[in-house]
Amino acid sequence: MSNIPWIEKYRPKTVDELLGSESIKELINGFIRRKDIPHLLFAGPPSTGKTTTALILARAFYNDKLSGNFLELNASDERGIDTIREKVKEFAKLLPDNEVGFKIVFLDEADALTTDAQQALRRMMELYSKYTRFILSCNYINRIIPPIQSRVAVIRFAPLPIDQIEKLVDRIIQTEKISITENAKRSLIEIAREDLRKIITILQSAHYASNGKIIDENLIEKISGKVGIERAKELLSLILAKKRTEARERMISLLEEGNDPEEIIQGLLRAIDLYPNMDETRRANLTRIISEYHYRITIGTNPYIQLVAMIIEMSYL
Ligand SMILES: Nc1ncnc2c1ncn2[C@@H]1O[C@H](COP(=O)(O)OP(=O)(O)OP(=O)(O)O)[C@@H](O)[C@H]1O
Ligand SMILES: [Mg+2]
Structure with missing residues (x-):
């Protein structure tokens, strides 16, 4: 079994x-x-x-x-x-x-x-x-x-509160004798949001892939195929600091590494949620811009052009 x-x-x-x-x-x-x-x-x-x-x-x-x-x-x-x-x-x-x-x-x-x-x-x-x-x-x-x-x-039915998700993750970690860093655990819960099935599946795959070594953030991100929260945060910081050329280059390299535009957008939304001390209006405006470009991408326009245009517009807020 x-x-x-x-x-x-x-x-x-x-x-x-x-x-x-x-x-x-x-x-x-x-x-x-x-x-x-x-x-x-x-x-x-x-x-x-x-x-x-x-x-x-x-x-x-x-x-x-x-x-x-x-x-x-x-x-x-x-x-x-x-x-x-x-x-x-x-x-x-x-x-x-x-x-x-x-x-x-x-x-x-x-x-x-x-x-x-x-x-x-x-x-x-x-x-x-x-x-x-x-x-x-x-x-x-x-x-x-x-x-x-x-x-x-x-x-x-509603998603479980985060503390209950954490308890469940801890229970699995103990039972399966998994070694995992605190950061990796946090990243697992952040990446999968409230989707328990995703959390448990990623954890199991990471456990198998780790071959007994300690599971770190990189492994979790690699397995989940998600743009890691740290990278999304870095991209957001460049945008907010109006470092447009750097932000554009960063976006392009994320795309060139094969990241899905949808994942990049989800990563940015999470980074906005987690950004310290951002005022509500700014948060709302950034989210509004993202949702507009997200829509354009879903109806089939070129994601590369849209994502670059999106960060430029965000940087002017
Ligand atoms: N309330 C819960 N308590 C503990 N574990 C849960 C709970 N809800 C879900 N899980 C875990 O998440 C997994 C998926 O849950 P489940 O299959 O019941 O989801 P679902 O609501 O039917 O989802 P879907 O809409 O995708 O069919 C379960 O196997 C279980 O491990
Ligand atoms: Mg079901």
Whole structure:
């Protein structure tokens, strides 16, 4: 079992192990006590515990006998709603053979379904509701059609607070006996922001890549393919000091090293967040300029020209 991905190894298996919102935990414990759930919609950003919570419920109801009782489907699967319908039908056809009296269909990324597909899903939810509960998950609740929203209890998931993320990272570091510098740890958490899956995956890759040596910031940055925060901070300092030629050269070398424009922009945004004593207006104006150029890049204009123009404009603030 040594090469099991850490996101699975460290995925909480019980409500007690789940980090984050106490109110969600109370709600889930309530469902477990009553041995019943309504149709549910788990809404929130990636890796905030939606799939984990669905699995915790399933395990609480069915112990380890998930097969036949718990069906996990991915809505953004290219095979589309017809396959989903077939699979749900197939699954719901047999009466539940468990003591809670229902089965669970977990439909991940329900917001990736088209409106028509969601209408079909809504009919399925009605058709099979007697012996089947649906748990839907989505990143954006406004992409779920109102008739579905009104048939489910919505639970909103938010990213874990930074101190809980740090505790989890420390726990993994201890358990896996990882040597890592404080800076590398900070950089890991900064780079991946609040995305726990990313944090855990980068840490595991760094651990393998380090070959028993101490993991430092460079390794974390190399593995995550991100523009390191230190380099983004340096670039920002040049821009703010109006050293335009140097800033331009620095930007060009970042691009020439193969850094993605999106990553450079994300790095600059983080550097702005972390910049000491910057007044709010300046912060807002810098962010506004970045978002404008970011938009231009996403619609397909030359990123090289846009990024250089962006730092020049930022330097005139
Ligand atoms: N509340 C939490 N407590 C502890 N670990 C968590 C929590 N939420 C997420 N994790 C960790 O992050 C990983 C990803 O979580 P999960 O698969 O539940 O995310 P998700 O919300 O379903 O994301 P997505 O929208 O991308 O499907 C888990 O394997 C687990 O290691
Ligand atoms: Mg998920």
